[in-house]
Amino acid sequence: MEDKKKYxxxxxxxxxxxxxxxLGLTGIGVALTRRAIAGKSVWQxxxxxxxxxxRCATSCVLETSAVKCTHVYDMCGYCDLxxxxxxxxxxxxxxxxxxxxxxxxxxxxxxxxxxxxxxxxIEELCIGCxxxxxxxxxxxxxxxxxxxxxxLCVNCNQCAIARACPADAFxxxxxxxxxxxxxFVKGKK
Amino acid sequence: MKQKxxxxxxxxxxxxxxxxIGRDLFTNRENNQGNPTEYNLEKLRKIDSSLICYRxxxxxxxxxxxVHALAIDSSSNIYIAGDNEVQVFNKSLQKxxxxxxxxxxxxxxxxxxILYAGIGNHVEVxxxxxxKQTNWKSYNSKGYITSIAVNETNVYVADAENxxxxxxxxxxxxxxxxxxxxxxxGIDGFIVPSLYFDVALSPDNELWIVNPGKHELINFTxxxxxxxxxxxxxxxxxxxxxxxxxxxxxxxPNGKFVTSEKGLDRIKLHDQSGKFECIVASLSDPNTQALxxxxxxxxxxxxxADSKGIIYVLDAxxxxxxxxxxx
Ligand code: SF4
Ligand code: SF4
Ligand code: SF4
Numbered sequence: 001m002e003d004k005k006k007y008x009x010x011x012x013x014x015x016x017x018x019x020x021x022x023l024g025l026t027g028i029g030v031a032l033t034r035r036a037i038a039g040k041s042v043w044q045x046x047x048x049x050x051x052x053x054x055r056c057a058t059s060c061v062l063e064t065s066a067v068k069c070t071h072v073y074d075m076c077g078y079c080d081l082x083x084x085x086x087x088x089x090x091x092x093x094x095x096x097x098x099x100x101x102x103x104x105x106x107x108x109x110x111x112x113x114x115x116x117x118x119x120x121x122i123e124e125l126c127i128g129c130x131x132x133x134x135x136x137x138x139x140x141x142x143x144x145x146x147x148x149x150x151x152l153c154v155n156c157n158q159c160a161i162a163r164a165c166p167a168d169a170f171x172x173x174x175x176x177x178x179x180x181x182x183x184f185v186k187g188k189k
Numbered sequence: 190m191k192q193k194x195x196x197x198x199x200x201x202x203x204x205x206x207x208x209x210i211g212r213d214l215f216t217n218r219e220n221n222q223g224n225p226t227e228y229n230l231e232k233l234r235k236i237d238s239s240l241i242c243y244r245x246x247x248x249x250x251x252x253x254x255x256v257h258a259l260a261i262d263s264s265s266n267i268y269i270a271g272d273n274e275v276q277v278f279n280k281s282l283q284k285x286x287x288x289x290x291x292x293x294x295x296x297x298x299x300x301x302x303i304l305y306a307g308i309g310n311h312v313e314v315x316x317x318x319x320x321k322q323t324n325w326k327s328y329n330s331k332g333y334i335t336s337i338a339v340n341e342t343n344v345y346v347a348d349a350e351n352x353x354x355x356x357x358x359x360x361x362x363x364x365x366x367x368x369x370x371x372x373x374x375g376i377d378g379f380i381v382p383s384l385y386f387d388v389a390l391s392p393d394n395e396l397w398i399v400n401p402g403k404h405e406l407i408n409f410t411x412x413x414x415x416x417x418x419x420x421x422x423x424x425x426x427x428x429x430x431x432x433x434x435x436x437x438x439x440x441x442p443n444g445k446f447v448t449s450e451k452g453l454d455r456i457k458l459h460d461q462s463g464k465f466e467c468i469v470a471s472l473s474d475p476n477t478q479a480l481x482x483x484x485x486x487x488x489x490x491x492x493x494a495d496s497k498g499i500i501y502v503l504d505a506x507x508x509x510x511x512x513x514x515x516x
Binding site: 053055077078081082101115127129135138139140141 | 224225226227228230233377380382383402403404422423424425430431432433451452453
């Protein structure tokens with residue numbers, strides 16, 4: 001009869017150590033894989049779900065939100081009386097600050113030819129409040145749309161705005177298709 | 190004793206920290222904050238009820254998944270276009286016919302038993318008795334037909350992409366192109382920022398066309414000569430709101446105009462000279478109707494009136510034809 005090998009304390013410590021290393025390595029592997037997968041996806045908001053509640057301006061972890069208004073020019077009517085640029089019932093259709101809807105004057109109006117105007121967003125001034133988006137959606141073609149700007153977004157594990165969004169407009173999207181525009185142009189900024 | 194106090198205080202501190210962390214994790218205080226930059230459209234949509242001079246008396250539910258266009262013939266039969274079909278209701282609101290179309294019509298017009306359907310860049314002609322007759326040649330491939338008005342001698346076709354109105358004879362021969370930009374003659378052309386561009390004929394066969402980017406209705410001769418115009422831009426009921434309005438209009442037997450706007454979803458009555466008279470309905474006034482479900486584009490997809498001046502409104506949101514009579 002063979003002697004049963006004694007399993008002493010040293011053996012126990014040795015095997016625990018090995019199991020610990022194996023579990024640790026597996027954990028690191030899983031974490032790295034998850035990170036690699038997460039690295040390929042970014043947060044984005046779906047403008048067709050957005051109700052312009054204002055939280056994109058106030059809930060981002062950055063001091064000034066990474067969400068900005070973007071202009072889908074292909075959809076724009078280049079209107080003189082732009083519902084996204086001018087306050088309702090503005091008397092004169094000009095660039096005076098009191099006529100502008102944007103609280104930070106982040107939209108620039110440029111004359112193209114009578115009676116058409118082009119509207120450009122100054123990203124540094126835009127706080128992502130969505131006021132212009134609401135005006136353009138109601139009275140115009142909806143060519144002004146909110147989007148997370150990926151040059152600014154730090155891609156938090158859990159986007160703080162996604163947690164606050166009442167419209168469930170946020171999701172992770174592939175980094176290669178990082179912008180979601182509604183209307184007739186997709187992925188074009 | 191002192192040790193117990195320290196342990197007790199530490200536990201209390203720990204509980205407070207756990208509570209604060211938990212509150213931060215599981216509640217969302219942002220949701221309870223107001224919106225400091227709110228753009229309150231509901232205020233603009235509110236209508237003084239003393240201005241409302243019509244009331245909704247009935248409606249037609251055509252049970253169509255989507256509604257595109259509306260027309261009424263001289264016998265007050267009501268034609269409602271949905272995807273690939275047109276349903277016909279008599280004046281008692283009974284369904285009497287269904288016409289199958291090759292495609293979905295964006296606009297329709299009826300003259301006798303001939304139905305003209307604006308489909309993409311061209312007009313298709315259907316007999317209400319024997320179905321498809323012919324396709325008319327499109328002006329060019331990029332066109333988008335948004336409105337048709339017809340009388341015994343002319344068929345006027347509004348094309349929002351080309352920003353032109355075409356006058357055809359009933360056999361589809363192009364006679365006149367109206368609204369071509371010509372700087373040498375001072376003709377600016379139509380300003381059509383979105384795909385809403387309407388044309389209608391008055392009971393006296395006067396041709397009226399909307400210039401939506403200029404917030405005006407223009408009266409032309411049948412050869413496209415300018416006669417007169419009316420309309421101003423304003424959020425107030427006496428004007429047209431937003432970048433491009435009105436989106437639809439029709440003319441009552443007494444020559445008064447009924448207009449509809451996107452954005453504020455107002456339907457208004459104007460006298461024969463265009464002066465605002467009263468509100469027919471405001472579909473998105475929170476006090477009078479359900480809220481607008483269309484985030485972009487118009488809730489009102491078409492307007493029509495019958496020989497008695499009853500107004501029919503094609504409501505894209507509820508997929509109903511709402512019928513309004515004077516109060
Ligand atoms: S939080 Fe959501 S609903 Fe609010 S503005 Fe941002 S995307 Fe739109
Ligand atoms: S209104 Fe708000 S979202 Fe629009 S450009 Fe100005 S700051 Fe940006
Ligand atoms: S992921 Fe972070 S940085 Fe990006 S928008 Fe959301 S909260 Fe802002």
